[in-house]
Amino acid sequence: MPAAGRGIRLGPGAPKALRALSGTPMLVHAVRAMARSRAVSLVVVVAPPDGADEVRRLLDEHTGPAETSTDIVVVPGGETRQDSVRLGLAALPDDVDSVLVHDAARPLVPVETVDAVAAAVREGAPAVVPALPVSDTVKEVQVRGNGEAEPVTGTPERSRLRAVQTPQGFELKVLAAAHAQVVREGDGATDDAGMVERLGVEVVVVPGHDEAFKVTRPLDLVLAEAVLARRRATDGF
Numbered sequence: 001m002p003a004a005g006r007g008i009r010l011g012p013g014a015p016k017a018l019r020a021l022s023g024t025p026m027l028v029h030a031v032r033a034m035a036r037s038r039a040v041s042l043v044v045v046v047a048p049p050d051g052a053d054e055v056r057r058l059l060d061e062h063t064g065p066a067e068t069s070t071d072i073v074v075v076p077g078g079e080t081r082q083d084s085v086r087l088g089l090a091a092l093p094d095d096v097d098s099v100l101v102h103d104a105a106r107p108l109v110p111v112e113t114v115d116a117v118a119a120a121v122r123e124g125a126p127a128v129v130p131a132l133p134v135s136d137t138v139k140e141v142q143v144r145g146n147g148e149a150e151p152v153t154g155t156p157e158r159s160r161l162r163a164v165q166t167p168q169g170f171e172l173k174v175l176a177a178a179h180a181q182v183v184r185e186g187d188g189a190t191d192d193a194g195m196v197e198r199l200g201v202e203v204v205v206v207p208g209h210d211e212a213f214k215v216t217r218p219l220d221l222v223l224a225e226a227v228l229a230r231r232r233a234t235d236g237f
């Protein structure tokens, strides 16, 4: 679970994964969400580089043996998400053959989504991503990036686009090979499946979920609090 990001887009404050949602660190919500799935036996949390001790303490405080029997390991993360995922993969025991990579920044992913990704990997897909159809029309532009008007270069057909979430599921050897290739070639990608695509390995999409959204900007915190309030009222947690 990459959790080492700073959360620049969320604004000033603690590293994003440590910020509170309904009084509990976002990371704790995310670990609980993954541990709810019977497909998950170990969670490797990749903490902010100078925050591994703090993360260990928070997890011990909030996810004791009474709550979950899932093992939780904490390792320090890296400069980029890609680096952090690679450091997390390096901490896996030798007998692991499949892995789910889940952003701590998607703390409210429902267990049904985790289970759907895990099931598709178990049934033989080497790489699986949960995703939703997009509701906006998407334009390609010539990036100017300084507030100037940006010329439109194309409009991809919306019905073929999907907004990709996590957890993304992989055969471990496929994901390890994809990360190794990225290290060799010095290329980046914004998600793990993107790296696997470059290997020429097929990636498949399963249905994602609205509540698996990524907490990125301040408005996302408002949405997350609303989802948690609804869950407390209807499900009791």
Ligand SMILES: Nc1ccn([C@@H]2O[C@H](COP(=O)(O)OP(=O)(O)OP(=O)(O)O)[C@@H](O)[C@H]2O)c(=O)n1
Residues within 6 Å of the ligand: 001, 002, 003, 004, 005, 006, 007, 008, 009, 010, 016, 017, 046, 077, 078, 079, 080, 081, 082, 084, 085, 102, 103, 104, 105, 106, 214, 215, 216
């Ligand atoms: N060096 C990094 C950067 C990101 N992440 C993790 O990758 C996930 C998705 O990243 P994002 O939402 O972009 O988080 P931040 O990098 O924290 O956000 P920002 O770009 O706004 O700083 C998050 O769980 C984040 O903690 C990570 O483990 N290591």
Ligand SMILES: C[C@](O)(CO)[C@H](O)COP(=O)(O)O
Residues within 6 Å of the ligand: 081, 103, 163, 164, 165, 166, 190, 191, 192, 214, 216
């Ligand atoms: C992995 C991811 O969450 C899939 O949508 C996304 O690509 C992460 O992007 P970010 O810019 O690091 O938040």
